[in-house]
Amino acid sequence: MASNGTSSVADPVLLGTTLLDSLIPGSRIIFHFFTSYLKIDINGYIQILIGFALLTGCIQYLHPDIMQRIGDLIISTAEIRMEDEVFAYMMYWISRQPHMKRTSRFLAAIKFKHDPWDDSDDSDSEGEASDDECWDESESKLTTFDDYWAKMMNRDKYKAINFTPSEGSHYFRYRGRLIKLRRKQERSTSRDLGRSERLWLSCFGKNPEILRQLLLEAQKTYIERDGNRTLIYRARRYYERGFHWMRCMSRSPRPLSSVILEQAQKQEFVDDMREYLHPHTRRWYFDRGIPYRRGYLLHGPPGTGKTSLCFAAAGLLGLKLYLLNLKMNGLDEDSMCSLFGDLPRRCIVLLEDIDTAGITQTRGKTVTPRDADDHVVPASETESSTENVSDDSSRNSITLSGLLNVIDGVAASEGRILVMTTNHLDKLDPALLRPGRVDMSIGFGYMSENDIKELFASMYKLNGSDRPCTSNGQQQAKGEVIPSGELTAAEIQGYLLNHKDKPEAAVAGAAKWVEEMQKNRKN
Numbered sequence: 309m310a311s312n313g314t315s316s317v318a319d320p321v322l323l324g325t326t327l328l329d330s331l332i333p334g335s336r337i338i339f340h341f342f343t344s345y346l347k348i349d350i351n352g353y354i355q356i357l358i359g360f361a362l363l364t365g366c367i368q369y370l371h372p373d374i375m376q377r378i379g380d381l382i383i384s385t386a387e388i389r390m391e392d393e394v395f396a397y398m399m400y401w402i403s404r405q406p407h408m409k410r411t412s413r414f415l416a417a418i419k420f421k422h423d424p425w426d427d428s429d430d431s432d433s434e435g436e437a438s439d440d441e442c443w444d445e446s447e448s449k450l451t452t453f454d455d456y457w458a459k460m461m462n463r464d465k466y467k468a469i470n471f472t473p474s475e476g477s478h479y480f481r482y483r484g485r486l487i488k489l490r491r492k493q494e495r496s497t498s499r500d501l502g503r504s505e506r507l508w509l510s511c512f513g514k515n516p517e518i519l520r521q522l523l524l525e526a527q528k529t530y531i532e533r534d535g536n537r538t539l540i541y542r543a544r545r546y547y548e549r550g551f552h553w554m555r556c557m558s559r560s561p562r563p564l565s566s567v568i569l570e571q572a573q574k575q576e577f578v579d580d581m582r583e584y585l586h587p588h589t590r591r592w593y594f595d596r597g598i599p600y601r602r603g604y605l606l607h608g609p610p611g612t613g614k615t616s617l618c619f620a621a622a623g624l625l626g627l628k629l630y631l632l633n634l635k636m637n638g639l640d641e642d643s644m645c646s647l648f649g650d651l652p653r654r655c656i657v658l659l660e661d662i663d664t665a666g667i668t669q670t671r672g673k674t675v676t677p678r679d680a681d682d683h684v685v686p687a688s689e690t691e692s693s694t695e696n697v698s699d700d701s702s703r704n705s706i707t708l709s710g711l712l713n714v715i716d717g718v719a720a721s722e723g724r725i726l727v728m729t730t731n732h733l734d735k736l737d738p739a740l741l742r743p744g745r746v747d748m749s750i751g752f753g754y755m756s757e758n759d760i761k762e763l764f765a766s767m768y769k770l771n772g773s774d775r776p777c778t779s780n781g782q783q784q785a786k787g788e789v790i791p792s793g794e795l796t797a798a799e800i801q802g803y804l805l806n807h808k809d810k811p812e813a814a815v816a817g818a819a820k821w822v823e824e825m826q827k828n829r830k831n
């Protein structure tokens with residue numbers, strides 16, 4: 309049949325391609341390309357293609373999620389949310405993969421300490437010399453400070469850059485399998501809530517084993533680089549998904565010996581934690597139906613070593629440290645409950661300066677509701693009874709009753725160690741201090757003569773030099789010049805820092821410094 313040009317609509321081939329083009333946009337051009345340039349006749353397939361397109365269209369119309377279900381049958385996907393630590397594992401792992409160097413679309417951003425996937429020191433960056441490496445005493449030309457400083461300043465000009473896959477889809481091979489990584493930012497309407505992100509990892513096949521292997525490898529890589537460092541987490545508000553724990557830094561463990569406190573007290577504190585963490589103790593608690601928790605209160609003037617002791621204990625026991633600021637904007641009892649519920653089985657939670665959190669006043673007439681077993685009943689179940697809270701906590705969204713609920717509540721994770729610190733023991737409500745909430749209290753005070761000597765010895769031994777910096781006689785002198793029971797460790801440390809390599813000068817100037825301190829105190 310030859311076309312006479314009178315009625316192109318009547319041409320079944322043209323009709324077919326037009327219809328196909330409306331169902332699958334662009335198909336007409338492809339059809340034209342095949343017939344005109346490649347001289348392949350695909351007229352016979354048009355009806356089949358139209359039928360297929362119509363069928364797919366109908367299925368999608370009748371069951372909009374059917375394509376998703378078909379996709380689920382042949383594709384496995386893992387979803388990873390930013391507020392979860394797995395996000396950090398994945399971002400850290402992917403940013404160190406060779407295929408990241410070949411990807412054409414990536415996000416290049418200055419490395420920030422708060423990047424959850426990379427809180428290592430700047431000097432840990434690939435190919436960069438560490439601060440210590442820049443100071444090489446064996447090389448004669450690097451022995452002066454000016455040389456060292458020039459090198460450091462030059463290095464610091466080039467801020468470390470993190471390369472991570474940009475938003476959208478990326479493909480790479482892992483153990484011979486094709487993996488798709490999709491990254492998407494979720495933008496909040498509120499500025500305060502910050503940004504949030506999600507990742508999806510997909511592979512062909514219903515078996516997601518390869519994704520699990522990849523995620524486990526990412527986790528291993530991430531955890532192994534921490535070594536024995538103390539990991540510190542902080543509560544942070546995430547977009548519209550409330551508060552979550554966010555890893556904020558890792559630090560070399562602080563030696564317990566560097567915290568000046570009566571040896572017996574330090575030992576008792578650490579031994580008590582060890583005893584609590586022992587599996588027998590755990591069983592003992594469970595057998596008797598006692599909630600498996602332990603609480604400590606460290607009290608004393610500012611700068612006497614409360615936080616330092618907590619850090620040292622976390623380092624010694626290899627526990628992660630979770631810091632929670634009770635004055636955080638938007639933090640309420642519910643979010644605290646959920647934060648405590650998200651704690652790992654073994655960790656230390658540090659609530660610092662609880663006296664300043666607006667929960668210091670007594671509960672007045674308020675009676676904390678309890679069940680028959682003397683457990684605090686969650687506030688949600690007792691709204692009417694907690695309405696008349698008479699403390700000044702109305703200024704703060706965390707009330708004393710709320711805090712007690714969280715500490716004892718059913719949601720509070722078993723196995724955690726709670727450490728609270730305060731500068732004003734006298735301001736705390738006795739309810740907060742009762743056994744079960746606070747099982748051991750340690751008082752910190754001003755430095756005694758022996759403490760001063762110990763701090764002095766510790767400072768001049770720990771300053772990176774192995775040579776003994778001073779004689780016993782000088783230590784003796786140091787202990788006697790500074791009056792016992794008047795100054796905090798932080799104050800004395802501050803003074804000694806001004807004479808880091810000169811213990812003799814520190815001793816010589818101590819009397820004058822003490823005099824100034826005493827004068828300042830009187831004013």
Ligand SMILES: Nc1ncnc2c1ncn2[C@@H]1O[C@H](COP(=O)(O)OP(=O)(O)OP(=O)(O)O)[C@@H](O)[C@H]1O
Binds near residue numbers: 568614
């Ligand atoms: N007992 C101590 N032994 C060794 N160093 C100490 C001691 N007390 C304080 N310091 C030093 O003083 C600084 C502040 O110490 P730290 O934060 O532990 O005090 P704090 O009691 O927790 O203070 P605050 O009540 O203000 O939180 C740190 O640099 C720490 O090294």
